[in-house]
Amino acid sequence: MLQGTQNFMLYGFIMFIAGLGIPIMAALNGGLSNKLQNTALAAVILLFVGLCIALTYLFTTSGVPKTFYATGTPWYFYFGGCFVMFYILTISWVAPKFGIANAIAFVLLGQLIAMVVIDHFGFFGAKQYTLDYKRLAGLTLMIAGIALILSKPQQS
Structure with a gap:
Protein backbone atom coordinates (compact mmCIF):
# COMPACT_ATOMS: atom_id res chain seq x y z
CA MET A 1 0.00 0.00 0.00
CA GLY A 99 -19.83 -4.11 -26.29
CA ILE A 100 -19.60 -2.74 -22.76
CA ALA A 101 -16.69 -4.99 -21.72
CA ASN A 102 -14.67 -4.20 -24.85
CA ALA A 103 -15.28 -0.47 -24.58
CA ILE A 104 -14.47 -0.29 -20.87
CA ALA A 105 -11.39 -2.51 -21.30
CA PHE A 106 -9.92 -0.03 -23.77
CA VAL A 107 -10.93 2.89 -21.54
CA LEU A 108 -9.14 1.13 -18.68
CA LEU A 109 -6.07 0.57 -20.84
CA GLY A 110 -5.95 4.28 -21.65
CA GLN A 111 -6.40 5.15 -17.98
CA LEU A 112 -3.60 2.81 -16.91
CA ILE A 113 -1.13 4.31 -19.35
CA ALA A 114 -2.15 7.90 -18.57
CA MET A 115 -2.05 7.33 -14.81
CA VAL A 116 1.52 6.09 -14.72
CA VAL A 117 2.72 8.90 -17.00
CA ILE A 118 0.91 11.56 -14.94
CA ASP A 119 2.15 10.07 -11.66
CA HIS A 120 5.72 9.55 -12.88
CA PHE A 121 6.17 13.12 -14.07
CA GLY A 122 3.76 14.80 -11.63
CA PHE A 123 1.83 16.42 -14.47
CA PHE A 124 -0.99 18.84 -13.66
CA GLY A 125 0.18 19.22 -10.07
CA ALA A 126 -0.38 15.54 -9.25
CA LYS A 127 1.66 13.92 -6.51
CA GLN A 128 4.71 12.32 -8.10
CA TYR A 129 5.28 8.57 -7.87
CA THR A 130 8.26 7.21 -9.78
CA LEU A 131 7.54 4.36 -12.18
CA ASP A 132 9.79 1.77 -10.58
CA TYR A 133 10.05 -1.94 -11.42
CA LYS A 134 7.34 -2.90 -8.94
CA ARG A 135 4.83 -0.44 -10.41
CA LEU A 136 5.83 -1.43 -13.93
CA ALA A 137 5.23 -5.10 -13.06
CA GLY A 138 1.80 -4.22 -11.68
CA LEU A 139 0.97 -2.25 -14.81
CA THR A 140 2.11 -5.16 -16.99
CA LEU A 141 -0.09 -7.60 -15.06
CA MET A 142 -3.08 -5.27 -15.37
CA ILE A 143 -2.55 -4.91 -19.12
CA ALA A 144 -2.24 -8.70 -19.38
CA GLY A 145 -5.55 -8.98 -17.51
CA ILE A 146 -7.19 -6.62 -19.98
CA ALA A 147 -5.82 -8.71 -22.85
CA LEU A 148 -7.38 -11.83 -21.29
CA ILE A 149 -10.72 -10.07 -20.88
CA LEU A 150 -10.63 -8.99 -24.52
CA SER A 151 -9.74 -12.47 -25.81
CA LYS A 152 -12.58 -14.28 -27.52
CA PRO A 153 -14.37 -16.80 -25.27
CA GLN A 154 -14.24 -20.41 -26.42
CA GLN A 155 -17.39 -21.78 -28.00
CA SER A 156 -18.91 -24.71 -26.11
Whole structure:
Protein backbone atom coordinates (compact mmCIF):
# COMPACT_ATOMS: atom_id res chain seq x y z
CA MET A 1 0.00 0.00 0.00
CA LEU A 2 1.14 3.51 -0.71
CA GLN A 3 -0.22 4.74 2.61
CA GLY A 4 -0.90 2.69 5.72
CA THR A 5 -3.89 4.72 6.86
CA GLN A 6 -7.61 4.22 7.22
CA ASN A 7 -8.04 7.00 4.67
CA PHE A 8 -6.35 4.81 2.06
CA MET A 9 -8.96 2.09 2.57
CA LEU A 10 -11.83 4.58 2.64
CA TYR A 11 -10.66 6.35 -0.52
CA GLY A 12 -10.00 3.01 -2.18
CA PHE A 13 -13.53 1.82 -1.36
CA ILE A 14 -15.10 5.05 -2.63
CA MET A 15 -13.17 4.80 -5.90
CA PHE A 16 -14.07 1.11 -6.19
CA ILE A 17 -17.76 2.06 -5.99
CA ALA A 18 -17.14 4.82 -8.56
CA GLY A 19 -15.45 2.24 -10.77
CA LEU A 20 -18.48 -0.04 -10.53
CA GLY A 21 -20.50 2.84 -11.93
CA ILE A 22 -18.40 3.24 -15.09
CA PRO A 23 -19.78 0.22 -17.00
CA ILE A 24 -23.28 0.93 -15.67
CA MET A 25 -22.96 4.50 -16.92
CA ALA A 26 -21.70 3.24 -20.29
CA ALA A 27 -24.71 0.95 -20.66
CA LEU A 28 -27.17 3.67 -19.62
CA ASN A 29 -25.53 6.32 -21.83
CA GLY A 30 -25.49 3.97 -24.79
CA GLY A 31 -29.11 3.03 -24.19
CA LEU A 32 -30.21 6.66 -24.05
CA SER A 33 -28.21 7.43 -27.18
CA ASN A 34 -29.86 4.53 -29.02
CA LYS A 35 -33.37 5.44 -27.84
CA LEU A 36 -32.95 9.06 -28.87
CA GLN A 37 -30.97 8.10 -31.98
CA ASN A 38 -28.78 11.10 -31.27
CA THR A 39 -25.52 10.78 -29.34
CA ALA A 40 -25.06 14.54 -28.94
CA LEU A 41 -28.56 15.03 -27.50
CA ALA A 42 -28.01 12.14 -25.10
CA ALA A 43 -24.74 13.77 -23.97
CA VAL A 44 -26.46 17.13 -23.41
CA ILE A 45 -29.18 15.47 -21.31
CA LEU A 46 -26.64 13.47 -19.30
CA LEU A 47 -24.47 16.51 -18.65
CA PHE A 48 -27.51 18.58 -17.66
CA VAL A 49 -28.53 15.94 -15.12
CA GLY A 50 -24.94 15.87 -13.86
CA LEU A 51 -24.89 19.68 -13.64
CA CYS A 52 -28.09 19.67 -11.56
CA ILE A 53 -26.61 17.09 -9.17
CA ALA A 54 -23.30 18.98 -8.92
CA LEU A 55 -25.06 22.29 -8.23
CA THR A 56 -27.25 20.67 -5.59
CA TYR A 57 -24.17 19.22 -3.92
CA LEU A 58 -22.31 22.55 -4.15
CA PHE A 59 -25.08 24.62 -2.59
CA THR A 60 -26.02 22.09 0.09
CA THR A 61 -22.46 21.65 1.30
CA SER A 62 -20.35 24.78 1.17
CA GLY A 63 -21.56 27.10 -1.56
CA VAL A 64 -19.31 28.89 -4.00
CA PRO A 65 -16.02 29.67 -2.26
CA LYS A 66 -14.53 33.14 -2.48
CA THR A 67 -11.47 31.63 -4.14
CA PHE A 68 -13.64 30.74 -7.15
CA TYR A 69 -12.53 33.96 -8.78
CA ALA A 70 -8.90 33.56 -7.76
CA THR A 71 -6.28 34.27 -10.36
CA GLY A 72 -3.35 32.03 -10.98
CA THR A 73 -5.31 28.88 -11.77
CA PRO A 74 -3.60 27.23 -14.75
CA TRP A 75 -5.77 27.48 -17.87
CA TYR A 76 -5.45 23.77 -18.59
CA PHE A 77 -7.27 22.83 -15.37
CA TYR A 78 -10.50 23.82 -17.10
CA PHE A 79 -10.06 21.25 -19.87
CA GLY A 80 -11.28 18.43 -17.62
CA GLY A 81 -14.76 19.21 -18.89
CA CYS A 82 -13.60 18.54 -22.46
CA PHE A 83 -12.47 15.07 -21.42
CA VAL A 84 -15.79 14.41 -19.66
CA MET A 85 -17.66 15.45 -22.79
CA PHE A 86 -15.41 13.36 -25.03
CA TYR A 87 -15.86 10.33 -22.79
CA ILE A 88 -19.64 10.64 -22.65
CA LEU A 89 -19.94 11.10 -26.42
CA THR A 90 -17.61 8.24 -27.28
CA ILE A 91 -18.88 5.72 -24.72
CA SER A 92 -22.49 6.49 -25.71
CA TRP A 93 -21.67 5.92 -29.36
CA VAL A 94 -19.14 3.06 -29.19
CA ALA A 95 -20.35 0.85 -26.31
CA PRO A 96 -23.63 -0.30 -27.92
CA LYS A 97 -21.75 -1.28 -31.10
CA PHE A 98 -18.54 -2.63 -29.56
CA GLY A 99 -19.83 -4.11 -26.29
CA ILE A 100 -19.60 -2.74 -22.76
CA ALA A 101 -16.69 -4.99 -21.72
CA ASN A 102 -14.67 -4.20 -24.85
CA ALA A 103 -15.28 -0.47 -24.58
CA ILE A 104 -14.47 -0.29 -20.87
CA ALA A 105 -11.39 -2.51 -21.30
CA PHE A 106 -9.92 -0.03 -23.77
CA VAL A 107 -10.93 2.89 -21.54
CA LEU A 108 -9.14 1.13 -18.68
CA LEU A 109 -6.07 0.57 -20.84
CA GLY A 110 -5.95 4.28 -21.65
CA GLN A 111 -6.40 5.15 -17.98
CA LEU A 112 -3.60 2.81 -16.91
CA ILE A 113 -1.13 4.31 -19.35
CA ALA A 114 -2.15 7.90 -18.57
CA MET A 115 -2.05 7.33 -14.81
CA VAL A 116 1.52 6.09 -14.72
CA VAL A 117 2.72 8.90 -17.00
CA ILE A 118 0.91 11.56 -14.94
CA ASP A 119 2.15 10.07 -11.66
CA HIS A 120 5.72 9.55 -12.88
CA PHE A 121 6.17 13.12 -14.07
CA GLY A 122 3.76 14.80 -11.63
CA PHE A 123 1.83 16.42 -14.47
CA PHE A 124 -0.99 18.84 -13.66
CA GLY A 125 0.18 19.22 -10.07
CA ALA A 126 -0.38 15.54 -9.25
CA LYS A 127 1.66 13.92 -6.51
CA GLN A 128 4.71 12.32 -8.10
CA TYR A 129 5.28 8.57 -7.87
CA THR A 130 8.26 7.21 -9.78
CA LEU A 131 7.54 4.36 -12.18
CA ASP A 132 9.79 1.77 -10.58
CA TYR A 133 10.05 -1.94 -11.42
CA LYS A 134 7.34 -2.90 -8.94
CA ARG A 135 4.83 -0.44 -10.41
CA LEU A 136 5.83 -1.43 -13.93
CA ALA A 137 5.23 -5.10 -13.06
CA GLY A 138 1.80 -4.22 -11.68
CA LEU A 139 0.97 -2.25 -14.81
CA THR A 140 2.11 -5.16 -16.99
CA LEU A 141 -0.09 -7.60 -15.06
CA MET A 142 -3.08 -5.27 -15.37
CA ILE A 143 -2.55 -4.91 -19.12
CA ALA A 144 -2.24 -8.70 -19.38
CA GLY A 145 -5.55 -8.98 -17.51
CA ILE A 146 -7.19 -6.62 -19.98
CA ALA A 147 -5.82 -8.71 -22.85
CA LEU A 148 -7.38 -11.83 -21.29
CA ILE A 149 -10.72 -10.07 -20.88
CA LEU A 150 -10.63 -8.99 -24.52
CA SER A 151 -9.74 -12.47 -25.81
CA LYS A 152 -12.58 -14.28 -27.52
CA PRO A 153 -14.37 -16.80 -25.27
CA GLN A 154 -14.24 -20.41 -26.42
CA GLN A 155 -17.39 -21.78 -28.00
CA SER A 156 -18.91 -24.71 -26.11
